[in-house]
Amino acid sequence: MFILASKKAQYRGAIGSAVFSSARFSGARLSGWPLLGFILCSGLASSPLHADETRRCVMDDRNREVCLSAPAQRIAALSPGATELTYAAGAGNQVVAVVSYSDYPPQAQQVESVGSHTRVDLEALVGLTPDLVIGWVTGNPTEQMETLEALGMPVFYIEPRTVEAVAGTIERLATLAGTEAAGQEVADNFRDGMTALAAEYSGREPVRTFYQVWDQPLMSVNNEHLIGQVISLCSGENVFGDQGRLVPRLDDEAVLMANPDAILAGGMGEENRHWLTHWEQYTNLNAVASDSLYFVPPSLIQRPTPRLLEGTQLLCEKLEQTRQKRKDS
Amino acid sequence: MATRLWQPLGLLAVIAIAAMLFSLTVGSAQLSASQLWAVVQGQGDALAGTMVIDLRLPRGLSAFAVGGLLAVAGALMQVLLRNPLADPYVLGLSGGASIGALAAMLAGVGGVLMSGSAFLGALVSTFLVFGLAHGSGGWTPSRLLLTGVVVAAGWGAVITLMLALSPAERLPGMLYWLMGDLSYARAPWPPLLLLMLTCIVLIPLGRSLNVLARGPQQAAALGVDVRPLEWGIYVAASLLTAAAVTTAGSIGFVGLVVPHMLRLLLGNDQRLILPACALAGGTLLVLADTLARTMIAPEQLPVGVITALLGVPTFLFLLYRSR
Amino acid sequence: MSRLVTQDLIFDVPGRSGGTALNFAIEPGQVWGVLGPNGAGKTTLLHTLAGLNSPRSGQVLLADQPLATLRRRDIARALGMVFQERLDGFPATVLETALIGRHPYLSLWQMEGADDYARAEAALEKLDVAHLRDRLVSTLSGGERQRVAMATVLTQAPSIWLADEPTNHLDLHHQSAVMALMAEQAAEGRAVMMCLHDLNLAARWCDHILLLYPSGEACWGPRDTMLVPSALERLYQQRLATVEVNGAPVFVPVQ
Numbered sequence: 001m002f003i004l005a006s007k008k009a010q011y012r013g014a015i016g017s018a019v020f021s022s023a024r025f026s027g028a029r030l031s032g033w034p035l036l037g038f039i040l041c042s043g044l045a046s047s048p049l050h051a052d053e054t055r056r057c058v059m060d061d062r063n064r065e066v067c068l069s070a071p072a073q074r075i076a077a078l079s080p081g082a083t084e085l086t087y088a089a090g091a092g093n094q095v096v097a098v099v100s101y102s103d104y105p106p107q108a109q110q111v112e113s114v115g116s117h118t119r120v121d122l123e124a125l126v127g128l129t130p131d132l133v134i135g136w137v138t139g140n141p142t143e144q145m146e147t148l149e150a151l152g153m154p155v156f157y158i159e160p161r162t163v164e165a166v167a168g169t170i171e172r173l174a175t176l177a178g179t180e181a182a183g184q185e186v187a188d189n190f191r192d193g194m195t196a197l198a199a200e201y202s203g204r205e206p207v208r209t210f211y212q213v214w215d216q217p218l219m220s221v222n223n224e225h226l227i228g229q230v231i232s233l234c235s236g237e238n239v240f241g242d243q244g245r246l247v248p249r250l251d252d253e254a255v256l257m258a259n260p261d262a263i264l265a266g267g268m269g270e271e272n273r274h275w276l277t278h279w280e281q282y283t284n285l286n287a288v289a290s291d292s293l294y295f296v297p298p299s300l301i302q303r304p305t306p307r308l309l310e311g312t313q314l315l316c317e318k319l320e321q322t323r324q325k326r327k328d329s
Numbered sequence: 330m331a332t333r334l335w336q337p338l339g340l341l342a343v344i345a346i347a348a349m350l351f352s353l354t355v356g357s358a359q360l361s362a363s364q365l366w367a368v369v370q371g372q373g374d375a376l377a378g379t380m381v382i383d384l385r386l387p388r389g390l391s392a393f394a395v396g397g398l399l400a401v402a403g404a405l406m407q408v409l410l411r412n413p414l415a416d417p418y419v420l421g422l423s424g425g426a427s428i429g430a431l432a433a434m435l436a437g438v439g440g441v442l443m444s445g446s447a448f449l450g451a452l453v454s455t456f457l458v459f460g461l462a463h464g465s466g467g468w469t470p471s472r473l474l475l476t477g478v479v480v481a482a483g484w485g486a487v488i489t490l491m492l493a494l495s496p497a498e499r500l501p502g503m504l505y506w507l508m509g510d511l512s513y514a515r516a517p518w519p520p521l522l523l524l525m526l527t528c529i530v531l532i533p534l535g536r537s538l539n540v541l542a543r544g545p546q547q548a549a550a551l552g553v554d555v556r557p558l559e560w561g562i563y564v565a566a567s568l569l570t571a572a573a574v575t576t577a578g579s580i581g582f583v584g585l586v587v588p589h590m591l592r593l594l595l596g597n598d599q600r601l602i603l604p605a606c607a608l609a610g611g612t613l614l615v616l617a618d619t620l621a622r623t624m625i626a627p628e629q630l631p632v633g634v635i636t637a638l639l640g641v642p643t644f645l646f647l648l649y650r651s652r
Numbered sequence: 653m654s655r656l657v658t659q660d661l662i663f664d665v666p667g668r669s670g671g672t673a674l675n676f677a678i679e680p681g682q683v684w685g686v687l688g689p690n691g692a693g694k695t696t697l698l699h700t701l702a703g704l705n706s707p708r709s710g711q712v713l714l715a716d717q718p719l720a721t722l723r724r725r726d727i728a729r730a731l732g733m734v735f736q737e738r739l740d741g742f743p744a745t746v747l748e749t750a751l752i753g754r755h756p757y758l759s760l761w762q763m764e765g766a767d768d769y770a771r772a773e774a775a776l777e778k779l780d781v782a783h784l785r786d787r788l789v790s791t792l793s794g795g796e797r798q799r800v801a802m803a804t805v806l807t808q809a810p811s812i813w814l815a816d817e818p819t820n821h822l823d824l825h826h827q828s829a830v831m832a833l834m835a836e837q838a839a840e841g842r843a844v845m846m847c848l849h850d851l852n853l854a855a856r857w858c859d860h861i862l863l864l865y866p867s868g869e870a871c872w873g874p875r876d877t878m879l880v881p882s883a884l885e886r887l888y889q890q891r892l893a894t895v896e897v898n899g900a901p902v903f904v905p906v907q
Contacts, residue, residue, distance in 0.1 A: 118501035121627035124357040138498045142439030143513030411741040533760035544739030552728030552756035
């Protein structure tokens, strides 16, 4: 115990009056170790920005305000979704740490991994001296994140749950990273694209839809889930929309009872359509009868990132095909 | 006669300290011994300092405390139940703690609240088993064991239910806790102090435990107050296990294998075995945790996996050799 | 040296109501033998006298103090029990097993000293198991284990011995040796009570006899008044023929 106390005191002295940041939490917990100041100093020394850049404060998805005195130059993204959104915000060059399965964009695979989003290698993470950590609200382990906060790192939690939130998150990340221009462009493109799709496809004849998230166990989504919102945007009627859980676990019987007109599924990996072939044995299903079993690559629709635009487009087109088949029959 | 105690204990203490130092130098960030020495002296760069003081030291001390607590609790359970196959979880305590912890995770709370919930679950389980095992005229070890096993199975069913109903994103955290995980242990001093306190209290009772291990009637005939002592052991073992499980989830094998191994090597004097368990259990878990966090870095393994992989072959080897 | 006295003692055998109230005293220097068929409650009586079981009614006095009011530790310093059956859950050496007899005399923080070891070794020597001192008790034969159990009580050196069938498993030579040891203890001023299933050993070595009938009935007294063939035949439900050898009666079961 005495070693700890004296070490802290010595580091405090060693840092001096360097620029340091603080994260003000809604719970008013004290943070702001001088260590962080040291980290920032070393980070800033290698950046082209100047120390008189405006201070920036942004609200995260846990309603905490995170303030940085300068754009983040060493960003750690602790989930594949966070990585993708950070790159989308134009801050790809500033990412120094990712976690496993951060496969998009391809450049992210070259960045050093610090474990998985459920168990981070804290040592490796700290060793990379990040000045901003992007966490996922429900994905990262609470205790490890608390440890990071106790070490004085600014942690920014995100988890977009609506279409608008995707754009908003990109803008917020861009602000933190100092890449406002690039991020704004991406966000605007996304917004405009989604609005256009909404305009085109909403108000059409509803198509009873079943979106399959997983096969063993059988899982779907409800209307609150982002994919559920996308289905509504495409004028689809999610047959499990009013389920209580965000990702309900079901069985084949429930699907047979619901008798959807269209079944959309991803699969494990990008090219796996065999989940759909499972349904072909139930020839009485409307979806099977009208040959409305569609494959949607999961990476385009299961992540709350700009690729959702592409996925939404795909999903709307598939549902439109079902509508056409209905008209023709 | 006293040297009989101090020699093996001294050796174990030296090994324990070596293991701690080893764990401080090894990790995802490679630190040399000279860097470590610099940190201890107060020089050295801040990053190494953070590594050692803020990350590795609390984790290592927690690992030592948890390992020691589990090993001592296991030894006590084996004496109480007069069964060399007893471990700290046999009476359902870890199940109760798991339910408390998982419930906290489902509710989205972490930190102190989760620890408190786990501890509460452990205590509830302890009292439940003790109350249920009470027959007419008190409880016998076999009755206690049977009740504990059944209650443990009951908790297991509840845990499975909680896992089945949990939202998908909470599952990995829950599974890691159930497998035993030290990745966020930051407050080592409560369990460490408990361990030291327990050893100090138990050593004078060691001889009474030796006599108790011969059977309650023999023990009573030799002047041991059997019922109060058994009660005391039960409470002590439960407290130690609850503290361990609250800190790091349910890490298996340490509580079963370490006392057993030490008995094969050092004989059956509880005055030696109990402090030896504290030292050896702590050492084992420190080494296991070091492996768990470095073996496939940056991926992190739960330490329970390593204790099983290390403990079982070692135990089999010793058993084979002792024949 | 202490005496063990019973006052209207009825010991508790499940399923048996009442029985004769026992009022006897085991005085220093006496060797008592408890005789009875299987199931008469000999072991239960001995455990009650040792304070391990509660009596149904009445009480036991150790050195004129009720057993129930004494601390176990104090009882253990005065009264030693050789059990009929043993629990050897964990491995232990013969010497360690004898050494636990010193437990009542050592305080919490005290380790066994040279004197304690000497007593244990002497006890092992006396019971002819000194050559087995470093063997694990689980590897001993029945007779050797029995003698180690006696050595434990000898190390405990109580002034009252309660022995439950001490000659079980022992060969003839060691039977005689053990009985001689009991007699020696009595001669040195201690009090001895033994449960025996061998009538003839009781006849030869005991000076007082307690007969326990399965019904709960009991009678006791000096040996010569108790070892009456008719009473013994009723006790064991077995016809006996009596012979005299070396001045002591020997009872032989006949058809």
